[in-house]
Amino acid sequence: MAKRKKKKQTAQGRYRGFWPALTLLALAGAVLALVYILPAPKSVTHPARPPFENFKHHVLPVSPATKKEKHARPPVFHGPGRPVVAIIIDDMGYDFSIDEAFLQLEAPISYAFLPFAPNTKRLSCTAAEKGRDVLVHLPLEPENGSIDPGPGVLRLDMDFNTTIETLKRDIDAVPCAIGVNNHMGSKYTANGKAMKIVLGEIRRRGMFFVDSRTTKKTVAFKLAEQMGIRAGERAVFLDHTQDARAVKSELKRLVSIAYHKGSAIAIGHPFKVTLQVLYHELPALRKQVRVVPVHVLLKKEDAQQ
Numbered sequence: 255m256a257k258r259k260k261k262k263q264t265a266q267g268r269y270r271g272f273w274p275a276l277t278l279l280a281l282a283g284a285v286l287a288l289v290y291i292l293p294a295p296k297s298v299t300h301p302a303r304p305p306f307e308n309f310k311h312h313v314l315p316v317s318p319a320t321k322k323e324k325h326a327r328p329p330v331f332h333g334p335g336r337p338v339v340a341i342i343i344d345d346m347g348y349d350f351s352i353d354e355a356f357l358q359l360e361a362p363i364s365y366a367f368l369p370f371a372p373n374t375k376r377l378s379c380t381a382a383e384k385g386r387d388v389l390v391h392l393p394l395e396p397e398n399g400s401i402d403p404g405p406g407v408l409r410l411d412m413d414f415n416t417t418i419e420t421l422k423r424d425i426d427a428v429p430c431a432i433g434v435n436n437h438m439g440s441k442y443t444a445n446g447k448a449m450k451i452v453l454g455e456i457r458r459r460g461m462f463f464v465d466s467r468t469t470k471k472t473v474a475f476k477l478a479e480q481m482g483i484r485a486g487e488r489a490v491f492l493d494h495t496q497d498a499r500a501v502k503s504e505l506k507r508l509v510s511i512a513y514h515k516g517s518a519i520a521i522g523h524p525f526k527v528t529l530q531v532l533y534h535e536l537p538a539l540r541k542q543v544r545v546v547p548v549h550v551l552l553k554k555e556d557a558q559q
Contacts, residue, residue, distance in 0.1 A: 337512035347371025366391035382430035394439030492522035
């Protein structure tokens with residue numbers, strides 16, 4: 255009897271660890287089965303920054319200053335003080351690291367944010383806290399219909415209500431914005447009726463407007479002035495050619511135009527080459543001209559008129 259009992263206890267001891275091990279094995283198998291049965295989560299990808307328009311098919315406005323680019327020194331400025339320039343960096347809000355690096359530049363540069371870019375709300379507020387001018391980089395329809403200006407684009411085939419609703423969402427999507435400039439828009443800015451709707455909302459909000467001049471046919475700047483809106487227009491694109499020497503050349507042209515006209519606006523983009531050139535050239539630039547927020551330049555132009 256004792257021997258039988260001992261054998262029974264020995265058998266129980268032998269299988270004591272079997273059931274927990276079997277349970278763990280079953281759980282592991284279930285987990286593996288779920289991994290293969292359930293679909294893998296979709297990877298999160300950030301949208302690409304929309305391109306800026308290609309201007310090679312039309313001639314940009316040429317200032318008489320460009321004929322004197324070969325001279326090392328700018329012409330003599332006859333106004334009070336030094337001539338004034340403003341630099342706007344467009345297409346902000348997509349690449350956090352490069353955008354943040356631009357915000358660290360020690361100069362009163364202005365920044366135009368695309369309405370629905372992933373970092374627009376965060377970085378536009380950071381820019382405003384630093385005392386920088388923040389603009390809505392408003393997507394408008396280009397001549398080339400194959401180019402996508404990105405979310406929030408205004409098109410000429412929209413009715414009045416759709417235009418206003420889209421425009422309001424675009425402006426509201428950029429916190430702290432005090433002005434607007436156009437992203438693309440070579441087709442839209444040439445249409446006076448459409449631009450009058452856009453500029454009417456800008457005026458209602460007490461904002462200023464800068465015409466990026468993506469076409470020589472634009473009516474936006476003159477119409478804004480007629481409507482009593484503080485307005486300006488781009489004189490120079492710094493980085494249409496993404497090359498350090500080209501960007502430096504455009505900075506020289508900016509200075510030359512400013513010395514002839516008293517003020518000038520340049521537009522650049524968040525490219526590494528633009529950042530590097532501005533970082534190295536801004537100290538010398540500020541010895542030749544006053545670099546100011548764009549709203550200050552527009553006030554100065556108002557005073558001169």
